[in-house]
Amino acid sequence: MYTTLPPTGMRDFLPREKAVREFVMSEIRDEYKKSGFTEIETSYLENIDNLTGGDGGENTKLIFKIMQRGEKLEKLLAGDAIHADDLADYGLRFDLTLPLVRFYANNRNELPSIFKAIQMGPVFRAERAQKGRYRSFAQCDIDIIGDESNLAEIEIIQTISSTLKRLGFGEFTIKISDRRILKAIVISSGFSEEVFGDVAITLDKLDKIGIEGIRKELNAKNYDTAAIELLLEKSAELESQGLEGIKEMCPEGYDNLKDILDVIGGLADTFKIVFDHTLVRGMGYYTSTIFEITYSDLGYSIAGGGRYDKMIGKISGIDVPAVGFSIGFERIVDILISEERQLNNAQKIALLFDDQKSISEVVTAATKLRQEYDIVSLYRMKKKLGKQLTQLDRAAYTGYGIFRSADEAIEVKPFEKNE
Template identity: 45%
Template sequence: MAKTVNAPRGMRDFLPQDKARREHALSVIRGVYRAHGFDEIEAPMLEDYSRLHAGLGGDNEKLSFSVLKRGLTADDFHAAADEGVERIADLGLRFDLTVPLTRFYATNRAQLPPVFRSIQIAPVWRAERPQKGRYRQFVQADIDIIGEPGLMAEIELLTASSQAFAELGLTDVTIRVNDRRVLFGLLAHCGFEAEVHDRALITIDKLDKIGASGVVEELEELDATAAARMGEVLEAVAPKIAGEGIALTREEIVAALPEGLGGEGVTNLVDLGEALEHAIPSNVTLRFDPTLVRGMGYYTGTIFEVAHPASGSSVGGGGRYDGMVGRFLGQDVPAVGFSIGFERVVDLIELPENDGPASIALVYDTDVPKAQLMSIKRELVAAGHRVRLEKRVKNMKAMLDRIAGEGFSEFANVRPDTLSASDLDVRSQGDR
């Protein structure tokens, strides 16, 4: 029986057309982000095990792939059952690009500008349960601003990312926005003690999976009275979030929250909405969502998540994580980031038709001298064409159909008397 030759579960091969669409999307994203003043960096795919498990990655830490130490013995593996994986692993594959970025910044800070705008586009790995839209190896496309404490950082991220969605041809994009300080204010308003706030947010983050009743039921384990009040808040805000949602304006934000709930988080959101009112393309809509949590434990202020009607999951998100870089430097450094869900976005776009020099297939006879054939090809490549050599076959229709599907819109026959590119009779696939 033949052995299976599939890629490992949760990982994929990409055929040429798939790869072309991915590279097109990456090129668009890179181009937009560079135009907005961001610089691309690269960090190792491996980080120290202790850094990847510092309690800042949320549930993703449980999904990280660990790398075993060298020279382990059977006793080491037995001891790991009691002492934990760190006994036998010292490195791990990155599960996101934010943790490596903070380490990168701490390492290279002296060589970076006071406000550092970075682009990272690279694969990450998580031991997910593979399913549609969820893989064990996938690409993230991140921009981050480190060193800017004010709202300008969020404004830059959202304007750049909105333009990237527009350049990719995506319409009806919605960016849901909240602030962690608003969430903590809601919890305090309902009566939850500060020491259970983080646990309460983990439960509220499940709202789209278990519904309001499920959230209230879990919150009752922390405080039954406070859980009932939170249930009232969720019931009141649900119809406001549905439909067109809550505009990022002072009037609608205040109306969506319990009376008297304000503070720095609300002010931050109002200022953000005012700054972005005319700064983002028409394909993107900003909406306030007081139930948006974002699962990562390192967020400290503004948070955002991107939705598209053709995707059942978010297609991007991010937020402010001011306390994270300080873990490595011993002093706080403000930071905020935005990540495009590349794998989900690339499934929503089409590869545009090539509007530059045509892709030409040279169909040659076996008696054409090789040097002559390569000379013609060299001329066409120098003129900017993409050129493929195809040996003439009996079933020309099948061959031309195949190369048309591979992006070669034109073809030309090369015979012994074809001496240069100017002698070619280049024909469109539609004219054959």
């Protein structure tokens, strides 16, 4: 049965929405390039082993898998023992980091020793569809590959900050931590290194379920009660002591963060940067620095990322330092649309004419107007002019003109805006 609706979790975009999306994408791309990042494009499809064999965290459970085809599929279906995982050979990418890692491993000899990459495009996750959660959404990433120093983090954080300010998000907070710090806290509390990842996933929920929720979940996993209580005690101490509280426990993490906080803190004007030891980030491939950005009273971050020094080595066999940051494009667009912000000053004009006029003269007049205005679009004038003008106003035209003759100047009138 045919339907006019897009598949569940997917979206179509009206002209106004598409215009906002293109504007935001253009602004982000331009600001990224100002800091020396260069744009690449990677495949939407990835080999299923690449998608499932990494440290994508919960995202590996949300892969859109593509079934094998033709003889291969028939041979599998004819077998006695068949597993659902065997039916797929490709999948849609769930983020832009894994494709970048594969891209770099494949093209390393043709890239500079320190590679500053831009990736912008759709990713796909088989989420449970609900408001604000989509199965296809855009990401806007920058990554620096090949620089092991925290200059990479500083440059990326500065670039993301200037991008958000350019988009009108000046008063934001950058939360920063180091996974080595969290690991030191967890292990010193009596947990084994093997369960660190599982404990970290629970701690990542602190802002959602609180201390009691963390205690309850860790107890439900049958971890040692004394270790749980010591972990929560250490966490509370760091909450009051701040960065200085981890100087002796994790000196490498302390030195790394102090450098970044000092430099970015000196650049902060409308925004601020703070140490948050409870920050985890969901991806298991992060090795040290992690960060995310919150804005206003929203219950979610609008950007996030971190360092992943071991990920390239899993594909190429040679570890290469890397760090990346991604702006939450969809969340930025949703905020701009909901707040009805004025995004640009483009002059978009509708030139109206009636059927009695020469099309050649009308087109010539429109061509001349385009030398003065950004956009000029032709429309045949309707009998109900008032209704037509209302529709043009809703379509984001800033003004209109009526072609009367080739010898008569066209008066462009602005649409009146109700304040």
